[in-house]
Amino acid sequence: MRDIVLKKNPNMISRLIDDEVVLLPIFNSSKDANYIYTLNKSASVVWELINGKRSLKKIKEELLKEFDATDKQIDVQIAALFKDLKEIKAIK
Amino acid sequence: MQKQNITGFFSKIQNARRKVISGQIELTYRCNLSCIYCFCKGSEEKNKELKTNEWKKIIDQIHDEGCLQLCFTGGEPFLRPDFLELYAYAKRKGFLITIFTNGHFFTDKIINYLKKSPPYVLRISLDSLERDIYEKITGVSGSFDAVMNSIKRAIDARLTFDIKMKCLKINKTQLMDVYNFTKQLFGSESHRFSYGFSVFPRFNGDKSPCKHRLSPKELISLWKKYDKEILEHEKIRINSDEYCLKQTTDNLYFCTSWKSYFFINPYGYLRFCLLTDDFSVDVRHIGFKDSFHGIVPGLINQKKADRKSKCYGCRIKSFCFSCPARAYLEKGDKKASVEYYCKTAREMVRSMA
Numbered sequence: 160m161r162d163i164v165l166k167k168n169p170n171m172i173s174r175l176i177d178d179e180v181v182l183l184p185i186f187n188s189s190k191d192a193n194y195i196y197t198l199n200k201s202a203s204v205v206w207e208l209i210n211g212k213r214s215l216k217k218i219k220e221e222l223l224k225e226f227d228a229t230d231k232q233i234d235v236q237i238a239a240l241f242k243d244l245k246e247i248k249a250i251k
Numbered sequence: 252m253q254k255q256n257i258t259g260f261f262s263k264i265q266n267a268r269r270k271v272i273s274g275q276i277e278l279t280y281r282c283n284l285s286c287i288y289c290f291c292k293g294s295e296e297k298n299k300e301l302k303t304n305e306w307k308k309i310i311d312q313i314h315d316e317g318c319l320q321l322c323f324t325g326g327e328p329f330l331r332p333d334f335l336e337l338y339a340y341a342k343r344k345g346f347l348i349t350i351f352t353n354g355h356f357f358t359d360k361i362i363n364y365l366k367k368s369p370p371y372v373l374r375i376s377l378d379s380l381e382r383d384i385y386e387k388i389t390g391v392s393g394s395f396d397a398v399m400n401s402i403k404r405a406i407d408a409r410l411t412f413d414i415k416m417k418c419l420k421i422n423k424t425q426l427m428d429v430y431n432f433t434k435q436l437f438g439s440e441s442h443r444f445s446y447g448f449s450v451f452p453r454f455n456g457d458k459s460p461c462k463h464r465l466s467p468k469e470l471i472s473l474w475k476k477y478d479k480e481i482l483e484h485e486k487i488r489i490n491s492d493e494y495c496l497k498q499t500t501d502n503l504y505f506c507t508s509w510k511s512y513f514f515i516n517p518y519g520y521l522r523f524c525l526l527t528d529d530f531s532v533d534v535r536h537i538g539f540k541d542s543f544h545g546i547v548p549g550l551i552n553q554k555k556a557d558r559k560s561k562c563y564g565c566r567i568k569s570f571c572f573s574c575p576a577r578a579y580l581e582k583g584d585k586k587a588s589v590e591y592y593c594k595t596a597r598e599m600v601r602s603m604a
Contacts, residue, residue, distance in 0.1 A: 172345035174317075174319070177270075177317075181260075183345045186367055187369065189369045192370065192371055193257055193258075193371070194255065194256060196252055196253065196255070197252070198253075199252075240252060
């Protein structure tokens with residue numbers, strides 16, 4: 160996995176609603192206006208770690224400390240999450 | 252990550268614990284129309300309306316309490332020159348926004364903005380497709396062409412919206428026409444049309460809107476004809492003794508929407524119900540958190556129902572649309588029974604016998 164630094168899109172607002180992190184885009188298409196995006200616990204941790212300064216490698220290190228998971232499992236989780244986040248333009 | 256339908260998300264977070272989920276802010280009671288059924292008409296006081304910064308402060312406080320959905324309404328909210336500024340501000344705080352409008356103000360600027368940053372719901376009132384009827388309702392000559400042109404601009408720009416119709420004596424024959432018009436616009440998305448029949452006296456005491464509402468017989472016949480689903484739902488309710496028992500709580504205000512919903516009027520007063528200013532609190536002075544969590548529930552729980560009243564324990568109460576707020580508007584007495592609602596409930600029961 161390439162070591163890159165990811166930045167959150169300032170037009171994607173995150174809020175903690177009822178103990179769940181919810182992503183709400185400010186700009187989206189009308190057809191998507193009926194949807195929001197929710198993050199599970201590990202995805203919420205990753206979201207918090209993305210700050211425009213921390214590298215992907217650093218994020219992975221933090222996750223390995225926080226969760227009882229193997230290197231490979233973390234890689235798979237991160238790759239899937241980043242794909243989703245990029246798709247909805249939550250990160251750049 | 253999960254993409255979730257907003258309605259589903261709301262059902263998930265709504266539970267017994269009292270918390271702010273949704274609210275309505277009435278930016279102004281002013282309107283360019285003068286609808287015969289409007290209950291705000293006569294309460295407009297432009298000079299007393301909150302300023303942009305006062306609204307922003309309140310929006311901040313509502314946000315801090317975890318509220319997710321905010322409805323911008325009026326009067327006609329687009330009459331405020333700062334509407335888009337407040338809308339953009341609330342969007343940037345992460346609110347899901349609903350807008351209730353008469354649809355007259357879809358300028359290019361507004362359409363382009365809402366297209367780029369769409370509300371969760373944009374609901375336009377359209378009470379008839381007949382010029383004469385529409386203008387008899389709005390009281391403004393030329394308003395029909397104005398709204399249809401405005402709607403056309405929105406359609407051409409592919410802005411998505413809902414249509415809501417208020418069913419009155421004067422436009423009851425228009426119900427299917429407006430429904431079909433919505434279907435033509437949005438195809439199978441039938442949820443984009445809704446209609447209501449509730450008409451109340453005005454906040455200023457003027458009871459003239461009531462003469463335009465459907466009689467109980469008209470209302471039930473309209474339901475029978477067009478809305479089988481509602482009647483089927485009510486049938487389930489009458490067969491359930493348990494449901495009826497739940498209706499008789501000791502609180503005067505037995506409705507529970509105040510547990511998660513709030514209303515703030517153009518002058519900054521928080522209310523637990525759209526129709527009453529009973530227990531209203533000046534949010535600018537008390538703050539949203541203390542108003543919502545402290546003062547309002549305390550007062551609601553103190554006010555008890557009159558066990559001897561006609562309504563308390565009424566066997567068909569679960570079919571009745573009356574409540575203390577509506578009774579007060581009709582009779583000036585929160586504990587009074589309102590003949591119109593009694594008749595409607597009886598008519599509903601009879602229709603299902």
